[in-house]
Amino acid sequence: MITYAKPDMKLIDNANTRLLTKALDVYQLRQKATALNVANLDTPGYKRIEIHFEDKLREAMEDHRDEIPDPEMVQTGEAPVIEDEMMEMTDTQIRVQLVTKALRHKIQLIKTGINGINR
Numbered sequence: 001m002i003t004y005a006k007p008d009m010k011l012i013d014n015a016n017t018r019l020l021t022k023a024l025d026v027y028q029l030r031q032k033a034t035a036l037n038v039a040n041l042d043t044p045g046y047k048r049i050e051i052h053f054e055d056k057l058r059e060a061m062e063d064h065r066d067e068i069p070d071p072e073m074v075q076t077g078e079a080p081v082i083e084d085e086m087m088e089m090t091d092t093q094i095r096v097q098l099v100t101k102a103l104r105h106k107i108q109l110i111k112t113g114i115n116g117i118n119r
Contacts, residue, residue: 015066015068016106017103017106018068019057019068020099020102020103020106021103022068023053023095023099024096024099024100024103025071026051026053026071027092027095027096027099029051029071029073030051030053030071030088030092031089031092033049033050033051033073034085034088034089034092036049037049037080037085037088038080038082038085040080041079041080041082041085046079046080047075047076047077047078047079048075048076048078048079048080049073049074049075049076050073050074050075050076051071051072051073051074052071052072052073052074053069053071053072056069056070056071056072057069
């Protein structure tokens with residue numbers, strides 16, 4: 001009887017990959033919040049929405065916790081300002097690019113390991 005070893009899925013589904021995919025989800029949520037803030041610039045009484053994630057993640061890492069925290073949507077007490085929203089949008093776009101690049105690199109390493117070819 002021939003038995004086959006189960007593939008180790010930790011190669012693909014590990015803490016690093018889960019963190020990167022969670023970050024992409026958070027940044028998508030942040031882009032939606034920024035779009036909502038921009039759409040309501042002239043709405044009387046509208047208060048700016050922020051998405052908090054990085055500080056919560058930093059705290060979890062400092063406490064040596066393994067779980068990835070969920071983002072927190074916070075309504076500030078201030079009205080949105082277009083310049084601030086544009087800076088937030090740019091910052092989020094840069095973060096998305098960095099996370100996407102990291103995921104692409106990880107997938108390329110796995111592909112190279114499987115194929116044995118680095119192109």
